Amino acid sequence: MMEIRGLNKSFGGNIAVRDFSLEIEDDEYLTLLGPSGSGKSTLLRLIAGLERPDTGAIVLDGKTVTGTPPHLRGLGFVQQKYGLFPHMSVFDNVAFGLRYRQIDPVSDQRTVNDRVERMLELVGLEEFGDRMVGEISGGQRQRVSLARTLICEPRICLLDEPLGALDANLRERMTVELRRIRSALGVTFMHVTGNEAEALAMGDRMIVLDAGRAIQVDTPHDIFSRPANVQVARFLNAYNIxxxxxxxxxxxxxxxxxxxxxxxxxxxxxxxxxxxxxxxxxxxxxxxxxxxxxxxxxxxxxxxxxxxxxxxxxxxxxxxxxxxxxxxxxxxxxxxxxxxxxxxxxxxxxxxxxxxxxxxxxxxxxxx
Amino acid sequence: MSAVTHDIPEEAGRESFWRRNLHFFLLAPGVAWMVLFLIVPLVMMVYVSFWTQTTFAINSTLTTKSWAAFFGSETYYGALIRTLRLWLTVLVLTFLAGYPTALFIGRFVRNKTLQTVLLVTCVIPFWTSFLIRVLAWRPMLGKEGAINIVLEKLGLISGPIEVLLFTELSVIIGMVQIYVVFMVGPIAFMLARIDDSLIEAARDLGATPLTIFRKIIFPLSLPGVVVGAIFVSVMVLGEFATASALSGRKVNLLGNIIVTQVGSLKWAFAAVAGVVLTAVMAVVITGLLRLVNLQREL
The missing domain is CATH 2.40.50.140 (Nucleic acid-binding proteins)
Incomplete structure (x- = not known):
């Protein structure tokens, strides 16, 4: 379980995240809805450890990790741009974390093979291990990126607009896929999106972010039927105001x-x-x-x-x-x-x- | 009537042939230039290398005498070995000096303008002529040159270091300084193109900075290394001026041999050395290109 307390972050006077607090449970699907510029990507990077907060604390299982570098937090981060290594095959991309992580790397080739193959199967890419990442489609890249993160068994997997670069058809299929993969592994997903339909459809819980502040945290059902704030109602794009x-x-x-x-x-x-x-x-x-x-x-x-x-x-x-x-x-x-x-x-x-x-x-x- | 209907497709066909292939004329100046000044001279060089050379004249009777003389004489194939040794040394040193510089400019300078400024700074020595740059090393490296004077004044050495000038070492120092920038440029360019998201992803997956360099940054900069190595190789292999100016004519490279043979009108012999040099370059470039698939990377 992760606890975020009073996180603040500004860039040169522009406040990106303002007094953000949240408790993240084990084994849940959290969606974070915010328009562009609401600070949602910054928030994710703060949690991942890619940025340092100005004030506030992040506590993971009772241990403060605010100053801990990203790879020692036990979190996974799936980037919007996927960040796949272009000079490696799909298999080597997925195996990267297992082979080269600082803590507890897996040197036994058979174990690596087994785990990568199982992971590729989970994301439906068992046939694609030998392909270079330039030779697969956008939706497949998305899944490679996810598999590469999940194979390290993170406590929480952070996804930065994971469906943003996909076309509508694929987006709908990946919505179902993501939920299936998450429940198969029992990992907590924190999914950032600017799309209200996506946030409502996917989350067990949903956070609405506006100008760096969480303005409502609730189940999608409650957020949709009773927006706590006129700003939330506006984001949902279902209300006359x-x-x-x-x-x-x-x-x-x-x-x-x-x-x-x-x-x-x-x-x-x-x-x-x-x-x-x-x-x-x-x-x-x-x-x-x-x-x-x-x-x-x-x-x-x-x-x-x-x-x-x-x-x-x-x-x-x-x-x-x-x-x-x-x-x-x-x-x-x-x-x-x-x-x-x-x-x-x-x-x-x-x-x-x-x-x-x-x-x-x-x-x-x-x-x- | 039938004649007219017959004519029309014929006319259209001829016109579309011209239209379809007109753009090939864009190639004409380039092709003419390359044929006149590259293909013809190359063929001539190979041809002349089999001509018969007498002391003051040359005639087109074909013979392999010049080739036999080249590989039969220590002076000449020794020059080939020396050229290869010097090339490898300079290549390794330009890489060792150039890569960290490129790494700094390409990955640690975040500002694109500053990156460009730094790369241009590397080219400042090229604002003077090649010969001046080479000759400027003499007052630096000489017995009473800048380096020896400074070291003596500091009390670090009692007598001048003589090995600094008119040796193979001085040639290497001079060449590394002149050619290192050709290594820095392409590598810095490739390094600057690496998306930060890759580094962040690798960091998030638990890799240390050293692992990230070994597994991500270096492999992705390899095309730049190869392009840089090709630049440096082609220029060093064909060198003669630096070698003669900084070695006091003691270090003879293949380039120097060509210059002296041409100077003494031994065309056939110069042609042999030229063919050997061209072949060496072709092998080196092919080998370097095998290291990476440039077509895919660039």
């Missing part, structure tokens, strides 16, 4: 007064999910329990199994409505047509001035 002020049971936003959950004061962000929005005819009657707003249809985006409709609010901003095609048929609308958008008030999330959530009762379940 309206700004204004909430008073006396109504939320004032440019051009509209919206019904909002009672008993909350000081709300400045009014947030509801894309897939909670119902698209109704302009002359339909209001319903109790839902908030509504008139909006103008702009365009729709067909995504195979679902459609996203974009509407313009009276103040010029955009509201997105997402409809799954297994539930409703796609509807044709002309650009500029008026519609009434409705959503259940009980599902609205409200956030205060600091961005924190103002209402903590569980309000909705994630759709399957």
């Amino acid at each position: 309206l700004s204004g002020s909430g008073q006396g049971g109504a939320f004032e936003t440019a051009g509209a007064r919206l019904a909002m959950p009672p008993g909350v004061s000081g709300a400045v962000h009014y947030v509801f999910r894309f897939d909670n929005v119902a698209i109704c005819d302009p002359d339909s009657r209001g319903q109790s329990g839902s908030a509504q707003m008139e909006a103008e249809f702009i365009a729709s985006e067909f995504l195979g199994s679902r459609v996203v409709y974009f509407f313009r609010r009276p103040d010029g901003g955009v509201i997105e409505a997402e409809k799954h095609l297994s539930a409703v048929d796609p509807r044709g609308m002309r650009q500029g047509e008026k519609r009434i958008l409705r959503w259940p008030v009980e599902n609205v999330l409200l956030y205060g001035k600091g961005g924190g959530m103002l209402r903590h009762e569980p309000v909705l379940e994630v759709a399957q």
Whole structure:
């Protein structure tokens, strides 16, 4: 188990990581979501020991390793650029750590052979041992890089945007592969990504990072259904976020007064999910329990199994409505047509001035 | 009508032939130059080496007399052996002096501009002419030269070190200084190209700095070493000026033999030495190229 306490790191006055604390369990899949520039790569390099923190401590199994060089920490680091050795075969790349590590190198060729072959089999590359790394595809390189790290049996394996360089198809397959490989070995993975879908799909736990600070640490389910912070809701790319002020049971936003959950004061962000929005005819009657707003249809985006409709609010901003095609048929609308958008008030999330959530009762379940 | 339909494909075919092959004309100046000034002279050199040489004249009657004389005389094949020995010594020394310099510039200087500045600094001696650079070693190495004076003043030696000038040692010192930069450049270039992520990966996998150098950095810089070695080899093997200026004509290399033979109008004999030298260079370059697959690495 690893404990990170109050890590700080800045580069020439730019703060990259700010007061970051976290406990990493054994045998878990952690994902770390942050936009580019949020300090996620720096954080990973601090944990790996490739950078030194300004303040703070990293404790591994009760031992402080803050000043320990990377190779003595028992951590593995899979780089975004893979960092494969171009003058060696796939086999020699994977065997590198076993043969040449400072502590406890394996000199017996048979043991090396056995372990490398087992590892290549685990990552599905048993046929490729003799190839040079220039002769294999991007997805295969990714797996060589992973095998090369995992063969040293690290306590925690750090992955820096491991799927970033792969095309969409391969990315989906590797998602499943990574989870399978991890559970087969029982190693803790800490996976850094800028892609919210990837972070949600892969993690047992998920950390959301913004401007060098962890703003929410929770299961993907809880993060998705109840973002602790308006910034988290923004990263998830599944919420409409309206700004204004909430008073006396109504939320004032440019051009509209919206019904909002009672008993909350000081709300400045009014947030509801894309897939909670119902698209109704302009002359339909209001319903109790839902908030509504008139909006103008702009365009729709067909995504195979679902459609996203974009509407313009009276103040010029955009509201997105997402409809799954297994539930409703796609509807044709002309650009500029008026519609009434409705959503259940009980599902609205409200956030205060600091961005924190103002209402903590569980309000909705994630759709399957 | 049928004549017209017959003509059109013919015309089109001829035009597309020209269009398809027009770009080969770009090669014409280069090919003409190489044929005139490389291929023809090489062939002539081999041909002339079999001509009959008399004291003051040469005629085209074919004979192997010059070849027999070359390998029959200690002076001449001794020069070949000396050339090879000197070449190997200079090659090893330029590598030993050049690699650490290149390692410093290529891996430890992080700033690209500073890297370039340092490499250009290495070339500063080339701003003066080759002969001046060679001759400048005389007042340095001589009996009353700078090195001996300084050492005597410091009380480190009682009499001048005579071996410094007009010996094989002075030739080696001079050549290493002149040619080491050709070793530094290509190696520094290859070293600077090694991605830091490789070093970080190796470090993370538990390798010590020495292991990282042996298993990652050195093998990846090998193409640079080979290119540098080819530069140095070609130049040292063909050398004559440094040897004659710094050895007082005591150290004769194949290059010196060619110069003296040409000077005394012994064309056939000079041609033999030329062919031998060319063959040696071809073997050396082929051998060096076998060390690494440059096509893959560059």
